[in-house]
Each structure stands twice: as structure tokens, then as C-alpha cells.
Amino acid sequence: MLASPGTSVDISNGAEDAVSLQAEAQPQGTATASSSLCHDSSSSSSSSSSFQMQLLPGGRVVEAVERAPSSSSSRLTAAMPSRFCGVHVSTAGGSVAVGAVQEADLQLLTRGGAVAVRRCKANHAAINTAREPQQAGRGGSMQVGELSASVLRLSSGGGAISVQRLFALDAQLVSQGGAVGVGALYGVKVALDSCAGPLAVGHMSCSGLAMLQSGGAALAVEGLEGNASLISAGGDVKAWLNPAAPVSLQVAAGGGVCLDPALRVSRPPAEPAALQDAGAADQQRACSLVTGELGPASLVGVTGGGSSSSSSSRAAAAAEAAVRLQQAGDASPSALAQPAGSSFNASRLHRSRSEVAQFGAEGQPTSPNISQAWYPVAAVENLDADKPNKCTLLGKDYVLWADAAGQWHCFEDRCPHRLATLSDGLLDKQAARLCGDGKCTAIPQALDASSAATACASKRSCATALPAAVGGGLLWVWPDVAPTAAQDAAATEVPVLPQLQDGKLVPLSGRWMTRDLPYSWDFFIENVLDPTHVDFVSTPRSAGFDATKFVTQDLRLHEDRGPAGFVYQVVPSDPHKRGSYIHFRPPALVTLQPGPDPEPRPVQHKSRGAADARPGSEDPNILSGLIFYVAPTKPGWCRLHGTSWIADRDMQPLKTASLFTNAMPTWLKHILGFEFFAGDDVFLGAAAKKYAAEGGDWRKSYYLPTRADAAIMAMRKWMDKHAGGGIPFPEHLQGASAVLTNLNITPRQAMDRYSQHVQHCSHCRKALGRTQSVAAAALVTALAALAGACLAASVRAAAATSPAAVPGWLLGLVSAGGQAVGLAGPLLLLGLVAVGVHVAAKKVEQLFHYREFTRPAF
Incomplete structure (x- = not known):
């Protein structure tokens, strides 16, 4: 929204949704705006509408009327969609007040006007109050209550910045000379720069690296936790430290330094540039954003200390501004003067996850599409080649069928004629004939050959075919219907591990235990990435685990493969226990195996020493591994295909294990597999329901304080960065309500082995x-x-x-x-x-x- 110079804009139309407005200023006190609206879930397109905004003296928007193509007019609130893309406001010097923004991209540009935001939760937030380069004077000031964002950019152009509470993965606050005061700061990668102004922060916890620079003024921090670099080229640095939390601190100060006496500080070179360069590599490390219920962080008495009294007073003033805003709580910020009788309560904003633009580590938007990947949907030996077989993937139903040559195909489970369900055995009973690529080849009800050819040539007569392939005993589907889906699938290798190819380590028949799990895809992967849960969750009677004899596990990152996943090494504290490696190869594969390579390799022979011969030690001559392929089916559920292997140090099958494995019926192996997952079914199902009910934000719901949780944090961060934060289910299946609906089952239904496995398994x-x-x-x-x-x-x-x-x-x-x-x-x-x-x-x-x-x- 571009208003006339000097006017004030208050986003308070009372609607449940919002729009993105851009307009040309009009000197007569009105502005014509063009708006791009995102429709609700019933429509996949967007349309443009024109609005007439009436401005009172002083510029406050009191009404916005849509100018429809017809002569009739309607209020903006009546024309609002149920979904929107974000809030974007621009003024030529006017101030902006925003009440509450939830799950929306927020962009405010005032060109010198002040900004007040009471509460904002956004994926990407950018606020800029700096003036244009040709304009003289400082930029507008900012007062923010609570701000939570994945990527945050605040720039005031010399105006003061006061924030009550700040949560961010990647945050940059630059005032260019104005005072900066922050009540409580929680983040991963944080950079605060007041240039020549004072900088005061209350409680600060940073799991990555925080860079705080105040130029020539004082810098004060109270309650410091995590990794931080404090730079004040000409002022004092004063910090109060949390003795109960780990702290890694670098300090460069032109004035005095006052720190907690319990901390030993290594003094780096005094030049701020050198210190900044030294910390650049550390800034790339991103662990976890740990949030929680926060009490007020009082900043009274935080000063720069030392010899700079003027800097101390300015730092105290910035801190007091944050305290005032913090004490105001949910009340309206008093930074902006409002017309009499006006309401500061801005519209309450909502949007779906799929409409959130995802940003990478450097704030650059990405458009991940994890539907462009191979997913396993069924074990081939469990499919019936004589009739259609139904499966569900990413919230959509599909039908699997084999042609006369034995080649498997996948269609969307809907007939193009009248939407009949093809998987109900109707594929061969329909009058129309469909070939493997979905094209219609015959319509017997057509009156003649010409009309039949015309009908078959229509795209509407075709079924929607998806790329399908067989590998490792599994049927794989590429759930993408883009025009280039077939080419993309052909260019992507099916992720079948080498040890599954020849049947040497894993038998070709009965290798896969397939099961539908009553918790989501991400919860299962989390569970595999958490080796410490086994002794506490698995049933001791059936699986042999004992919580009283657990071993502390240390997870160390072995390799970060970016979009291709990661590898973590599990290092037990007991030297007699052999470690392992956890591989996550998105989107469907996670393995536990003795080595870091995807393909297990022979290990160097060595004689068993005394340590290996002690009671309780593991046999170093026996290697084993677990292989899990998991595919999301519907919100709250996933399908698992699991197997295991065991071999000697030369990666040859153990004869005794082979005899035992071959003697055991396949159905009995599957039943024992149920026993292993019994505890997980109950506990993970309950956890998934709580997670969905609390909004599905792992940073707020989880507490992951130990190194054993590192792989879980890595997986959740991978999802945020490369998978849009979650599974791309259809719009009507998104949100907590869909998950809670699917998980609203009884404990008996959660343990129903027939519906989850037996009906899909030919052996059972x-x-x-x-x-x-x-x-x-x-x-x-x-x-x-x-x-x-x-x-x-x-x-x-x-x-x-x-x-x-x-x-x-x-x-x-x-x-x-x-x-x-x-x-x-x-x-x-x-x-x-x-x-x-x-x-x-x-x-x-x-x-x-x-x-x-x-x-x-x-």
C-alpha cells in the first residue's frame, strides 16, 4: 500500500484475512490500489481486483471498497479470500501500525516513517524505516512487541530499534547509529549492529553464533548463553553471564570490559574486522532454536559501565525502551499517535503452510518439491497381478496394476468417465480400455469408428498415469503429474541399496516387512534417528531391552550432504559397545549400519583383544544393519518397508544366521517385528497428536538439550530448508485438524495388525x-x-x-x-x-x- 506523503496507515480492517496492496499516491486524499488475491482451497488460481481507499485527514484508512467490473460495489472485508500470501505495506514517509500477524510474510517500508508491531509470527519478515538516499535526516524508529521469524531483517536508517522478545533462525538488526534495545533474544544466527549507537540486550540465547557490534558506543548484555562475539570499537562492553549454561564468548572493546568473574575469556585481536572474519565460518553452523515460555527479562541497571558515561546513559535509555514495551504486554504500543476512537487491533492473519515462501540459510527463497522423488508404495510379492491394487501416497489414492507383460503401472484412482474407483476391481469391467500410459484405446459404446477415435483422442478420456519402477523388491512411484515428470523420473535413480540387489545379504523372498504406522513420516524418521529411546520405549518382555541398562549415546555429524541428507555417527559411552552410523537419504530412506558408506564394506581383520573378550562385549566379527524405507500416506500416517541384514567382517552372510533365518517362517518374522514396534506405536501416536494440537512447531514444542538429539534437529532443519517444513499434502488435508482427524483412533485401532499389515502381506x-x-x-x-x-x-x-x-x-x-x-x-x-x-x-x-x-x- 503506497499512501500519500506524511500519512499514517493502520491495518485494521477487521477482516480475517489480508491482501497484498500496491497503489499510486493521489494528492486528493484517495488512493487507487491493485490487489492480487489468493483464493481459498476450492480454487487454485488467483485474480486481480481494484480497490478504492478513502483516506481521512491525516491519512488513516477507514474503508476500502472494491471496484468490481460491474457497477455494484462491495466492502473489502466481504471480498476477502480465506487464504492469503502476505502483508506488504509501503508508505512515502508515513508511519505504520500493525497489531497481530500470524503465519504471514511481513514487509514494511516507510521511507522515514515510524513502525510499531505488537506481535508477529512470520516465515520472512523485513521492516525498513530508512529514508531514501537523497533525503536528509534519520530513519523512523521501530517498536516491536514479540517477533518470531525464520528470516528477519530490520533496518532503521538511524532510528532507534526497541524489541520486547525476538525469536529467529537468521536475524539481522541494523540501526545505523540509533540505539538498539532487545528484551529477550533467542536465535541461531544473529547479527545486531547499531553502528555508532548504544546496544543493550536482555536475556540472549544463541545456539549458532551471535555477532553484536555497537561501533563507538557502549554494549551491554544481560543473561548471556551460547556463542557470541561482542564488539565495541570505542565503547565499553559489559555482560552478565548465565553460569548454568555453556558460553563461548569473544570480546573486542575499545573501552573497558566487565564480565562475569566465573568466565574465562580468550581475548581475540582488538580489530573488529579481524574478529568478524574469524567468526564468519562459525556463523554457518546452525543447531536448534530452543524456545519456550519466557518471563519478562528486566533490563533495569544494564549499562555500559567503565569510563563512557554518555554511552552508558544512551544504552540504559535503549534498554528502558524495551522494558516499557515489554511491560505494556498486549496493550497497544504508544509509539504512534492514533486518531481518537481508532482501533489498533489489526486484522488476524492466517495462511496455509504451502503458501509460505521458504527461505534458505542466507534468506534466499527456495521452492522445494519433495513430490519429485521416488517413493516405495508396496512390496511386489504382496501385490496381486490379476487385479488392481490400491495404495495411498501424499494424501492421494492410486491404483497399481500389471499388464500382460508383467510390467507394473500406476494411475490416479479415478476413472475419467464418471470418477469410479479403479482399484475396486473395475479396471477390466469398464467399457473403456486404458493402456499403460493412461491413454484411452477403445470405447465400445461409441457408435462408429470415427466417433470412437475422436473420443479417444481427447485428453479428458485419459487416466492420469504416474511413473512407476520396480527395484529391490519394491514398487516405486514418482508422485508428480508435471509435463516433465516422466523425464525427471527417468533421470533420477531409484534409491535401492546395493545389498538389496542380489539377495546375498537379504533374501529375495519375504525380505520386506510392510506396515502402515499410526504416526507421520517425520515422526518415524525421528524415532530411527534417536537411538536412545529404544531402552525406554520398546517392550522389554518381547524385545529384550532394559531401561536400567541403557548406554549413553553421543551423536556426531559425519557428513552433511545438504539436500541429499546427512550421516551421523553413534558413539556409545561404553567402550565395549560398537558404534554405528545413521544415514538419512531423503525423502524415503533411513538406515542403521556399521559404516559411513551407503554400501557396507569389509572391515580390516584384527584379532580379538582382551577388551573384546570381556563379558558383555560385542563380537567384532559380526556386522548387521537395518534398512527402512518410509513413505507418507496421509496426514498422521505413513507406510514402512523394513528389513535387516547380518554378515561377517568380509560382508559374507553368516551361515548360522542364514540357517536360522531360513528356518523361520516369514509370517513369524513379521509378527516378531510387530513386537519390536509395539511401544513406538503407543507413544509416538500420542506424541503426534499432541504435536499437531500444539501447532506443529518443533522449535516451540521440543526440548532437545543433548548431543544425542543432534540428528533429530538436523532432520527438522532439513525439512524446514529443503521440504517446505512438511509434506505437500493436498490443500484440504493440510493443518492440524486433518492430522487430528486421522489420529482420532482408539488404542485397539492403533494396534490393529490386520488393517496395517496382514491385508497387504501375501505371506501373512x-x-x-x-x-x-x-x-x-x-x-x-x-x-x-x-x-x-x-x-x-x-x-x-x-x-x-x-x-x-x-x-x-x-x-x-x-x-x-x-x-x-x-x-x-x-x-x-x-x-x-x-x-x-x-x-x-x-x-x-x-x-x-x-x-x-x-x-x-x-
Whole structure:
């Protein structure tokens, strides 16, 4: 919004949404604006509308009326969409007041006007009050209540900057000579520069590196935690440190230095430029943004100290400004004079995650699309090649089918005729014929060949086909419908590990345990990246884990591969325990294996020393690994394909392990796999519901204080930077409500093995069928045997009292040749054995459906 010079703009139209306005100033007190509106989820396009804004004397916007193509007019609030792209306001010297902004990009440019923001939560926030280069004088001042942003840029052009609380991954505040006061600051990469002005910060916690420069004025920090460089070329530096938190501090001061006596400070070169260069590499390190409920951070008494009294007073004044704004709380900031009776309550802003522009480490926008990747949707051996098979991926339903040549294809699960579900066995029953690329080849209902050819030539007759491939025993799908999807998929290698190719380490048949998990894709990957949870969450009775004998784990970053993931080394504190490496290869693969390479390699032979021979030590001649492919299906759920391998130091299969593995039925391996994940199902399902209910912000919901949490933080940061913060589900499936709806299930449903696995697994389906047949046959046998035993006993009793009343053939049949021992006893024994077999078969059958979870006893 570009208003006339000197006017004041108050964003307070009372609407539930907002628009991005740009206008030309008009001297008559009105401005014509062009607005680009983002429609709601029912529309994927955007349209442009014109608005007439009426300005009162002083320039405050009181009404905005849409100028529709027709003669009718409507209020702006009535024409607002339910989604929007951001708030962008520009004035030629006028001041701007903003009340509450939630999950919106915020850009304010005043060219000398003051800015007041009460509360803002944004992915990208930029506020600039500097004047134009040809204009004389300082820029406008800024007063901000609470500001949370991934990328933040504040520049005042000499005006003072006062912030109550600041949360940011990457923040830069530059006042160019004005005072800077910040009540509480939490960030990863932070740069504060007041040039020649004083700089005062209350509580500061930085997990990356904070660079604070005040030029020639005083610099004061209270409650310092984390890594920081404090530079004051001509002023004093004074800092109060938190003795309970780790602190790494570099100080360069032209004046006096006053620090907490408990801290040992290494003094770098005094030149600020040299210090800044030395810290540039450290600025690239980004750990975690740790936030929480913060109390007020009083800055009273924070001064520069030392010999610069004028600098001290200016630093105290900047600190007091932050304190005043902090004490105001939710009240309207008093920095801007408002017309009588005006409301400072700005419109409440919302938007969906997919509309948030993602920014990289340097604040440059990225447009990740993790739908442009291969995802495993099913194990090929579990698919039925004689009929369509349904699967769900990224919130959409697909149908998998094999042609006469055995090649697998994937379509969207909708018929182009009348939207019938193709996976319900209708593919071959429809009159239309579809080939593997989705094109329609025949419509028998067409009257003649010409009309049939015309109908088949229409794109609307085609099914939506997706690239599909088979690799490692899995069927992979590329869930992208862009025009170049086939070329992109062909140019991208299916991520099948080498140890899965020849079946040497992992058998070709029955290798995959496929299961739908009642928690989301990111929660499963988090769980694998957290090796310390196993002893506490897994069931000790079934899996053999004991929380009283856990080993402290240290996770060290081995390799950061950027968009291609990362590798972490797990280093146990117990020297007798062998470490491992966790590989995350997005979007679907995570492995635990003994080496850092994707392909396990032979290790150098060495004789087992005394340390290796101690009780409790692991055999160094045995190597093993876990392979997990996981695909997001719908909000709150994912599909897992997991397997394991075990080998000797030369990466050859162990004979004893092979014999044991081959002897165990595949269905039994899968049942044991359920036992391993039993604790995770319960605890992760509950955690996923809480995470969604709290807004899905890991920085606020999680507390990750140890190095064992490093891989979890790396994964969440990877998602923020390279995956847009989450899975690109369709618009109607986004948000916490969709996750909570899908996770609104009972504990029994969460542990339902049949719907999550058995119905998708050919091995377990066959085993369940055999078990049910055995149970039924045993029941019939038991009933027949018990009935025969009762009959034999009755005949013998009747023969004992009245032999003439019993036919001879019947008496001979039940008396086994007239001997004392008849058939009653054997039949009774057979009946009892059959009853036992039936009960056992029903117990085994129950394992395919549901098993009550027993919480671990610590």
C-alpha cells in the first residue's frame, strides 16, 4: 500500500484475512490500489481486483471498497479470500501500525516513517524505516512487541530499534547509529549492529553464533548463553553471564570490559574486522532454536559501565525502551499517535503452510518439491497381478496394476468417465480400455469408428498415469503429474541399496516387512534417528531391552550432504559397545549400519583383544544393519518397508544366521517385528497428536538439550530448508485438524495388525488362512470326537444293563472286539487334543489381528 506523503496507515480492517496492496499516491486524499488475491482451497488460481481507499485527514484508512467490473460495489472485508500470501505495506514517509500477524510474510517500508508491531509470527519478515538516499535526516524508529521469524531483517536508517522478545533462525538488526534495545533474544544466527549507537540486550540465547557490534558506543548484555562475539570499537562492553549454561564468548572493546568473574575469556585481536572474519565460518553452523515460555527479562541497571558515561546513559535509555514495551504486554504500543476512537487491533492473519515462501540459510527463497522423488508404495510379492491394487501416497489414492507383460503401472484412482474407483476391481469391467500410459484405446459404446477415435483422442478420456519402477523388491512411484515428470523420473535413480540387489545379504523372498504406522513420516524418521529411546520405549518382555541398562549415546555429524541428507555417527559411552552410523537419504530412506558408506564394506581383520573378550562385549566379527524405507500416506500416517541384514567382517552372510533365518517362517518374522514396534506405536501416536494440537512447531514444542538429539534437529532443519517444513499434502488435508482427524483412533485401532499389515502381506494372508483352516478343522474334529466318545460310553452302559437291547454290530463297533477297553477313551483323548489345537490356533490367529500392549516396567 503506497499512501500519500506524511500519512499514517493502520491495518485494521477487521477482516480475517489480508491482501497484498500496491497503489499510486493521489494528492486528493484517495488512493487507487491493485490487489492480487489468493483464493481459498476450492480454487487454485488467483485474480486481480481494484480497490478504492478513502483516506481521512491525516491519512488513516477507514474503508476500502472494491471496484468490481460491474457497477455494484462491495466492502473489502466481504471480498476477502480465506487464504492469503502476505502483508506488504509501503508508505512515502508515513508511519505504520500493525497489531497481530500470524503465519504471514511481513514487509514494511516507510521511507522515514515510524513502525510499531505488537506481535508477529512470520516465515520472512523485513521492516525498513530508512529514508531514501537523497533525503536528509534519520530513519523512523521501530517498536516491536514479540517477533518470531525464520528470516528477519530490520533496518532503521538511524532510528532507534526497541524489541520486547525476538525469536529467529537468521536475524539481522541494523540501526545505523540509533540505539538498539532487545528484551529477550533467542536465535541461531544473529547479527545486531547499531553502528555508532548504544546496544543493550536482555536475556540472549544463541545456539549458532551471535555477532553484536555497537561501533563507538557502549554494549551491554544481560543473561548471556551460547556463542557470541561482542564488539565495541570505542565503547565499553559489559555482560552478565548465565553460569548454568555453556558460553563461548569473544570480546573486542575499545573501552573497558566487565564480565562475569566465573568466565574465562580468550581475548581475540582488538580489530573488529579481524574478529568478524574469524567468526564468519562459525556463523554457518546452525543447531536448534530452543524456545519456550519466557518471563519478562528486566533490563533495569544494564549499562555500559567503565569510563563512557554518555554511552552508558544512551544504552540504559535503549534498554528502558524495551522494558516499557515489554511491560505494556498486549496493550497497544504508544509509539504512534492514533486518531481518537481508532482501533489498533489489526486484522488476524492466517495462511496455509504451502503458501509460505521458504527461505534458505542466507534468506534466499527456495521452492522445494519433495513430490519429485521416488517413493516405495508396496512390496511386489504382496501385490496381486490379476487385479488392481490400491495404495495411498501424499494424501492421494492410486491404483497399481500389471499388464500382460508383467510390467507394473500406476494411475490416479479415478476413472475419467464418471470418477469410479479403479482399484475396486473395475479396471477390466469398464467399457473403456486404458493402456499403460493412461491413454484411452477403445470405447465400445461409441457408435462408429470415427466417433470412437475422436473420443479417444481427447485428453479428458485419459487416466492420469504416474511413473512407476520396480527395484529391490519394491514398487516405486514418482508422485508428480508435471509435463516433465516422466523425464525427471527417468533421470533420477531409484534409491535401492546395493545389498538389496542380489539377495546375498537379504533374501529375495519375504525380505520386506510392510506396515502402515499410526504416526507421520517425520515422526518415524525421528524415532530411527534417536537411538536412545529404544531402552525406554520398546517392550522389554518381547524385545529384550532394559531401561536400567541403557548406554549413553553421543551423536556426531559425519557428513552433511545438504539436500541429499546427512550421516551421523553413534558413539556409545561404553567402550565395549560398537558404534554405528545413521544415514538419512531423503525423502524415503533411513538406515542403521556399521559404516559411513551407503554400501557396507569389509572391515580390516584384527584379532580379538582382551577388551573384546570381556563379558558383555560385542563380537567384532559380526556386522548387521537395518534398512527402512518410509513413505507418507496421509496426514498422521505413513507406510514402512523394513528389513535387516547380518554378515561377517568380509560382508559374507553368516551361515548360522542364514540357517536360522531360513528356518523361520516369514509370517513369524513379521509378527516378531510387530513386537519390536509395539511401544513406538503407543507413544509416538500420542506424541503426534499432541504435536499437531500444539501447532506443529518443533522449535516451540521440543526440548532437545543433548548431543544425542543432534540428528533429530538436523532432520527438522532439513525439512524446514529443503521440504517446505512438511509434506505437500493436498490443500484440504493440510493443518492440524486433518492430522487430528486421522489420529482420532482408539488404542485397539492403533494396534490393529490386520488393517496395517496382514491385508497387504501375501505371506501373512496365507498364514492367517491356514491358521483359520486349522482352527476350523480342529473344532470339527473335537466336536466329532467328543460326540463319538459320548456315544460309545452310552452304548457300553446300555450293554452292561441290558445286552439284548443293543444290536450286536453296534456293540462290536464300540467295544473293540469285546475287550474291556472300548473307543470311548481314545475318542475322548482325540477330542481333548483337538480342543487344544483349536485354542492354540485361535491364539495364533489373534496375533494377526491385535495384541494388547503391555507398558514397560522400569
